[in-house]
Amino acid sequence: MDISKFRKHGHDLVDWMADYLENIRDLPVRSNTQPGNIKKQIPGNPPKDSESFDSIMRDFNAIIIPGMTHWQHPSFHAYFPANSSPPSVLAEMLTATLGAQCMIWQTSPAAAELEEMMMRWLAKMIGLPKSFDGVIQDTASTATLCAILSAREKISGFEINKHGYPFGQHFAIYCSTETHSSIDKAVKIAGLGSDSIRRIKVDKAYAMIPGELDNAIAKDLAEGITPLCVIATLGTTSSTAVDPLKPIGDICAENSIWLHVDAAYAGSALVLPEMRWMIDGIEQVDSFVFNPHKWMLTNFDCSAYFVKSKETLIRTFEIMPEYLKTPEDQRVNNYRDWGVPLGRRFRALKLWFVIRSYGVSGIQKIIKGHINMAQWLKNEIDRETDFEMLAPVPFGLVCFRYHPQGAADEERLDEINHRILETVNATGKIYITHTKLQDRYCLRFSIGQAIVTRDDVEMAWKLIKKTARETNS
Numbered sequence: 292m293d294i295s296k297f298r299k300h301g302h303d304l305v306d307w308m309a310d311y312l313e314n315i316r317d318l319p320v321r322s323n324t325q326p327g328n329i330k331k332q333i334p335g336n337p338p339k340d341s342e343s344f345d346s347i348m349r350d351f352n353a354i355i356i357p358g359m360t361h362w363q364h365p366s367f368h369a370y371f372p373a374n375s376s377p378p379s380v381l382a383e384m385l386t387a388t389l390g391a392q393c394m395i396w397q398t399s400p401a402a403a404e405l406e407e408m409m410m411r412w413l414a415k416m417i418g419l420p421k422s423f424d425g426v427i428q429d430t431a432s433t434a435t436l437c438a439i440l441s442a443r444e445k446i447s448g449f450e451i452n453k454h455g456y457p458f459g460q461h462f463a464i465y466c467s468t469e470t471h472s473s474i475d476k477a478v479k480i481a482g483l484g485s486d487s488i489r490r491i492k493v494d495k496a497y498a499m500i501p502g503e504l505d506n507a508i509a510k511d512l513a514e515g516i517t518p519l520c521v522i523a524t525l526g527t528t529s530s531t532a533v534d535p536l537k538p539i540g541d542i543c544a545e546n547s548i549w550l551h552v553d554a555a556y557a558g559s560a561l562v563l564p565e566m567r568w569m570i571d572g573i574e575q576v577d578s579f580v581f582n583p584h585k586w587m588l589t590n591f592d593c594s595a596y597f598v599k600s601k602e603t604l605i606r607t608f609e610i611m612p613e614y615l616k617t618p619e620d621q622r623v624n625n626y627r628d629w630g631v632p633l634g635r636r637f638r639a640l641k642l643w644f645v646i647r648s649y650g651v652s653g654i655q656k657i658i659k660g661h662i663n664m665a666q667w668l669k670n671e672i673d674r675e676t677d678f679e680m681l682a683p684v685p686f687g688l689v690c691f692r693y694h695p696q697g698a699a700d701e702e703r704l705d706e707i708n709h710r711i712l713e714t715v716n717a718t719g720k721i722y723i724t725h726t727k728l729q730d731r732y733c734l735r736f737s738i739g740q741a742i743v744t745r746d747d748v749e750m751a752w753k754l755i756k757k758t759a760r761e762t763n764s
């Protein structure tokens with residue numbers, strides 16, 4: 292494609308993007324295509340000859356769009372948000388245009404230095420101590436893997452990197468029963484074996500019970516097993532429970548155990564000073580991750596990983612092949628040594644665009660708005676005798692179920708709520724998902740879209756109420 296065509300199609304595409312975002316409310320939130328439907332519209336063989344951009348776009352509109360779930364739709368209340376925003380999209384266009392591999396300082400000094408500064412901005416925005424250094428990872432899953440590997444290297448004096456696991460030594464990893472599946476994955480990849488995970492019991496609010504953690508550690512020590520790492524979650528995936536950081540940190544400090552904090556979703560709420568109670572005890576934390584790509588208006592992927600000791604992180608991942616040595620190595624951050632991949636996208640740019648476009652106060656206002664909408668919905672649910680709340684609502688997630696009088700049978704309630712979920716989602720008007728809490732099927736309603744309003748939430752709530760009462764009367 293020559294530049295004159297690129298210029299024309301580029302302008303057209305920006306128009307397409309603006310139209311899409313302007314009219315997104317008219318689209319069904321979740322694609323209702325059937326499995327295999329998209330595949331069968333794609334030719335089995337790649338085209339031998341060039342096709343026009345117009346014909347590619349025609350197919351994009353005809354084949355791809357109907358097969359998309361619209362994650363930026365204001366009535367997307369499923370999972371957690373995966374925020375995007377206009378300044379973030381524009382920055383992504385620039386990043387793609389520059390097409391730079393930002394693996395070391397020399398391969399793009401601006402990318403390395405802007406990343407360092409954006410991590411400092413974020414640390415200040417969420418109230419982390421000055422002593423933390425940050426790096427952008429692709430996902431929280433990768434950051435947690437980095438934490439576990441760093442903990443392993445620290446405890447072994449960087450010996451396991453060299454010699455592998457010593458024969459007969461067993462390690463244990465502690466997290467709550469509500470922890471995200473990325474911990475299981477990281478433990479598998481690190482070669483520790485899933486058997487090394489201790490799932491600590493939670494209280495009624497689904498937060499880890501520190502006393503249970505203490506007992507599990509004592510039991511392992513008595514059996515000659517080495518406690519390696521505790522993972523505390525601020526905002527669990529099922530119900531956004533908050534593990535109590537301070538007592539967990541005390542236990543880790545007493546036993547010299549690495550403490551990693553997974554705040555993938557809820558970390559963004561720390562921009563609000565009134566939410567900082569969650570990080571009381573942060574001084575005892577070794578590593579901390581949160582995802583601006585979830586709830587801070589920044590496109591996927593952008594996960595902010597902070598560590599107390601960058602030396603430990605770098606020593607865990609450092610590589611020094613001849614072809615990557617540069618004269619500045621001692622004076623700059625070469626982020627290839629701060630995580631798994633060598634090649635890196637210029638992801639700091641979109642953070643810079645987002646934070647400057649909205650300002651800290653703009654980001655605070657949006658997140659506060661989501662929290663207020665979730666409180667509003669919680670109050671509405673509390674007022675209805677045939678609905679019940681199933682978990683506290685500290686952020687933007689509301690977990691509840693329909694529970695009509697006389698329906699005491701848990702199995703039947705699971706069925707009823709499952710049917711409500713399927714019915715409301717099939718309307719295409721809203722999209723919610725479910726989880727299980729204490730083995731009870733629960734509707735999970737997440738509020739965190741960049742453009743969601745109280746009216747959107749009210750419409751969804753009316754639809755759920757009406758559907759519940761109609762399908763079960």
Ligand SMILES: *Cc1c(COP(=O)(O)O)cnc(C)c1O
Pocket residue numbers: 371429430431432433471473524526527528553554555556582594
């Ligand atoms: C979303 C989420 C993750 C996974 O995040 P990725 O960036 O997709 O790896 C991990 N932990 C929690 C608590 C989450 O909510």
